[in-house]
Structures are given as C-alpha cells and as structure tokens.
Amino acid sequence: MIILYCGDVVGEQASTRLAETLPALRRIHGVDLVVVNAENCAPTGLGMAAKQVHQLLDAGVDVITGGNHSWDSEESVELLELAQVVRPENLAPGVPGHGHVHVEVAGETVTVVNLADHCAMKSVKATAGKFRPAYAGWTTAPKDGTVIVDYHGDHVLEKQIFAHAIDGTAAAVLGSHTHEATVPLHILPQGTGLVTEVGMTGPGGSVQGFTPDNLARGLRETGDPFSAPLPTVSSGPLLLGAVLLDVRDGRTVHIERITWPQDEEETS
Template sequence: MRVLFIGDVVGNMGVHMIESYLPKLKQEIKPQVTVVNGENATSMGRGITLSIYKRMMSAGVDVVTLGNHAWSNNEILDFIDDTKRLIRPYNFPKRTTPGKGYTMVNVNGSQLAVLNFQGRVFMDNLDDPFALADELVTEIHKTTNCIFMDFHAEATSEKLAIARYLDGKISAVVGTHTHVQTNDARILPQKTGFLTDAGMTGPADGMLGMKPESVINRFLNQRPARFEVLETGRGIISGCYIDIDSKTGHTTHIKTVMLSDDQIN
C-alpha cells in the first residue's frame, strides 16, 4: 500500500493548498491512504475547526493528525469525539482527554493503523510516548502489521530515538512540528521508514508560516511578540509518500515531496 503524508497545514493558505493541489498530487502519486497534520490549520495558525476538518476530508484526506496545538481552538471539544478520522496525540492523559490517538483505515482488504504521538523534549511533559507506543503497537499487531506514526516533536534526537526503538515493529515514523522538511528519508535496518520532519503546507515566504517581521523583531529585541500567519505570496505543500508491504508491514520505499505554487502552475 502507498501512504501519502502531508506536513503541518498552516493557516488559510495551507488549507487552500490542500484543496487546490492535493487532488493533483494524489493523481500523480496514487496513494491508497492520505494523512495530513492539521494542528495549525486555522487562520490564527493554531488548532483546527470542524469546518476545516470537513474541507480537508472533501479534498481527499483520509486521516487528520494533530499535535501540541490540538486544543488551541476550544471548538474542537465539541466535535473531536464524533470525528472518526481526526486523531490527537495518544499520550495525552488518557483519563481526562477527549478524542483518540489512533484510527484504522481499510486498504483493499488490509488495514492500516495511523498513530499520533507527541514528544516531550522542549515540549509539554505528557505521558511516556515510548512505553505507550510499545503497548499500543503490541495490541495493534493482533489486527495488522501496517502501522504509520506521526510523531509530533521538537527534538530531532527524540524523533529518531522513537523510530529506532520501534524499528521492525511499525511500518513508518514521520516527524512533524518544526515545519522544515529534512533531507534524511530512509529505511531503518529492520525496515521501518523514517523521516525526521515532513515540513509544512502553507505560506512559502513566511518563517515557519508566520509573517517574518514579528519573528525577526523577537530576535532583535528579545521581547514577546504576537506571531501572525502570512496570507500573501507563494504557497508550498510538503510531505512524503511511503510504500508498505501489506503482509509484513515493512517499508519498501520512502520519498519526500515538496512543491510550491510556481512549480505547480
């Protein structure tokens, strides 16, 4: 099976890129499953709304993952329990957190488990993603060997660490959160596909999707600044696609994808 994963969708331009260019990308790549990280998809660049979720699904997305901004828009509390294909990091406190951290997708008679976890280095101190992933993967193996993980984390070492820890146990680990696509797509020794970060989808001329001026001023004066999503200029869509052996769950191929408006038009 082929899985297309698209990195953090940022703001109105990011949603526009999904609606306008994802169908074209899917026509070229021909994935069986499309997963998109949507935790920055609102006009403020934080959180997601029900309307945006539905727009993504209408554009051909199968699963939407989240991250540390999952709860930045309070509206999500009203609909996350009713949306089967919207998942938040599994390692939020289980007893008190709505929604779920993984979902199953049927693919031509096989099943793909899509997992969402969040790292802890330089981020909130959530439950241990290593221990919880171990438990969850063991349970999912009773159903399928095909398991994809969006690991939303800051530290590159933590992303690679969980991938190496789970090497041979899951099909692929792809990182999100830093909004910069890395050049290290590879297959680990036990056949788990890995990419440190898929990159972002949204304003190509911003700084991680934000207006450059406020970010630069923060470095110049060291004072708090309000970051705003850039709404003008070129758009970019970033991610990767992964080929998974449906029987073994092993990755057989992984390749990055990055296109901007001027490349697509």
Template sequence: MLRVLFVGDVYGQPGRRVLGAHLPTLRPGFDFVIVNGENAAGGFGLHREAAGAILKAGADCITLGNHAWHHKDVYALMLDENQYPIVRPLNYSDPGTPGVGWRTFEVKGKGGTERLTVVNVLGRVFMEAVANPFQAVDELLERPELAGGELGSVFVDIHAEATSEKAALAWHLDGRVAAVIGTHTHVPTADTRILPGGTAFQTDAGFTGPLNSVIGADPQGPIQKFLTERPWRFSVAGGPAELNGVIVQIEGNRALSVERYRYAEET
C-alpha cells in the same frame, strides 16, 4: 501493498489553499492520505472549517499535535468519528481525554483490503509535560487484544521538537511499525531512509503553508521578537505556498520505499 502519502503540518489559510488546489491532483495515485492539521486554523490548532477543508481536499485521516486543544469546537469534531477521522496525540495520561490517539482503517489497495493503523504521539523534549511517547506506543503494540496483526500496517506521526527524540523513537520502533515520520518543526529534513528493520523514517516532513515566511508566520513578527527580546504578535504570512510530504510504499508492516515530496506555488 499500500501507497501512502503523508502531508506535513497544514498552516493557516495559505496551507489549506495549496492543499485544496494540489492534493486532488495527487489523490488518485495513493491508497491512503494522512494530513497533519496541527496549524490549519490560523496557525494554531484545528477547527471545523479547517477540518472540512482538509477532508474535502482528499485526506483520509487528520493527525494533530501540541495545539490540538486550541479551538473549542475540536472537542465535538473528535466525538464525530465517522465524519471527522481525527487522531490526536496518544500520550495523554488522563483517560477522559477526548478523541483517540490511534485509529485503524480498512484501506482498499491493489491487492485487496488492508488494515492501516495511524498513531499520533507528542514528544516531551522542549515541549509540554505529557506521558512518555515511547511507552505509549509500546503499550499499544503489546495489547493482547491487538495481537496477531489486528493493527495491520502501523504509521506513526511523532509531533516533536527535538531531532534526537524523533530519531530515537524511530529506532526504538524499527521492525515493529511501517513508518515513523516527524512533524512540528516545519522544515523538511534530508534524512529520508528505511531503517534496518524495515521502518521508514524522516525526522520532519516539513509543512504545508506560506513559502516566504518564518515557519508559517509573517517574517516581521519573529524578527521583532528576536530584535526586542519581547513577546510579539505573529500573523500568518501571505503569498505563494508550498506543500511538503513523505510518500511511503508499504507491504505488510514494512516499508518498501520512502521518498520526500514537495510542491510550491509559482510566485
């Protein structure tokens, strides 16, 4: 049995700050912590400083998304698998893509050591062209060399824009993975549930970043873009930050419980 905390997209310095201040207080209550670091470096991607801050706060694994390649030093981080346990999106068709799209961890739970596999996939609706995420996960689960429970419990982070795509993937994988949790849209959804086959699902975990913002950005940037219909430079908002996540209790490859988690700094 494993108790897993998944933390939604960390956004810029405010997100790293609230994660660094609050996650250590939560960490003793969990066997494994997954943090999406997609926006941790100034709102776009991940760099060495941001990765170090996320791991120092208590993360066991960092997942990414469509901004995975924004900073050049992420390539070196992905090659250093021992120091930086990063899982980038699985569904890039180029076999030379740096890093890995899934990773299996040996996790010490209350009942002994358990295997937990973290998978990251990108959606395709309203996103850039990538390989089919449904087929990519199917191919992983059906690999002959991974038969017989080699993957252990499987936790999927789907980084996607469309609610329908996230929900469809969860139903497609129901009973075959322990959890499918969505990221990317930065707003926590109220559809937290366990599907009939035992898979925990939430369309979006929400984000970890500035509370008084437009999904992380200072409101004036998005406002001006909508008013003028022209491109506008966005900046990371300041002020208090919030942390959003999902808690999943897993036994074998099934979820026993799932619940939303939110913490907000005082204004």
C-alpha cells in the same frame, strides 16, 4: 500500498491548495491512503477550524493528525470528536480526543498512531500533568495491521532513537512539528521508514508559516519574541511538505518526497 503523508498544514491558503490538488496527487501517484497533520489549519494558524478540516476530508484525506495545537480553541477541541481526527496518544485519560485510528485500505487494516515528545507538549494547558513519554504511549497503543506513526516533536535525537527502537513493528515514523523539512529519507534495517521532519505544508519565507515581523520585534525590544502581538499566517509562496511511501506487508520498501502538481492538466 501507497501512502501519502503531508506535514503540518498552516493556515487557510495552504489548506485550500492541498484540498484542490489532492485528487490529482492521489491519481498521479496511485495513493491508497492520505494522512495529513492539520493542527495548524485554522485561518489563524493556531489549532483546527471546521471549514478547513472538512475541506480536507472532503478532498480525500483519510486521517488528520495533530500535536500541541490540537486544543488551541473550542472549535479545535470539538473537531477531536471526529473519528478521522487524532491527537497525541501518549496522554493520561481525561484529555479530549483519541490518539489512534484504524482504517481499512484495499482490504487491509492500517493503524495511524499520533505521538508527541515532552518539548512539544510542555506548554499545553489542556495536557498539563497528563503527559506520558512517547514510548510509553506506543507500548499501550493498538497496532493492528500496518502501522504509521506521526511523531510530533522537537528533538531529532528522540525521533531517531524511537524509530530504531520500534524498527520492524511500524511501517513508518514520520516526524512533524518543527515545520522545517530534513533532507535524509531512511529505511531502517527491519523495514521502518523514517523521516525526522517531513516539513510544513504552508507559506515559505516565514517563521514556521507565520510572518516574522512581530516575533523579530519582540526579540529585539524585550528579549522575548512572544512579547509582541501574535504573528499572522504569512502570505509567502506555498510549500508542500510531503512524502510518499510504498508499503508492502507492513514494511516500507520505498520513500520519496513529492511536490505540487506543476500544471493545470495534472490537476484537472
């Protein structure tokens, strides 16, 4: 089974580019399942928007994962009702959305579980007082068939410890949230693939996909980068943060990074 995972999609242009090239990516790499973190896919880069979510689903995305931005707008919250859209599992009852989904892939069941660490979720009003540790969420989540984890978090240490703790019970632990891809690609001793941070699918030359000007000005003038107006999504060159997994019998046997198709013939 070949699984494509794309890290945090930021903004409208990145969503469109991914949707346009996804059929080619599926064909070129023989992809069976596509999982995309799209909590930043709205034009503002904050939360999800229906146009972008349905654009991605129509293009062939099978599961959309989220994180701390999953509740950024009413529209984003409404989209959590879709079966294909998940947000972190490790939350107490009463928070909109669901944290896992089962999909059938070539006659096999795949469970995608979304988790998040405390640092990523600490300022989210929708989850205030309802956060549970990621491992606690993992222990109660269903784990039917092949299991893929989107771990949305700041801390390298926590992601790596978690992956080693569940080695052999998930096919992969794929880090999201920081938008800055890490280089090493790991296959742990019992067959769990680990990427500490897959990286964003969005505009480069930016601050996590956003224009740096207001953030830098706020820091210079007040010591608080968020004291200036919120930044807009950057128009820099688009990057694809993505990994391709070859999973057999619930274990990863190969993992690699991939880039956008390079010419029109590939995408046609």
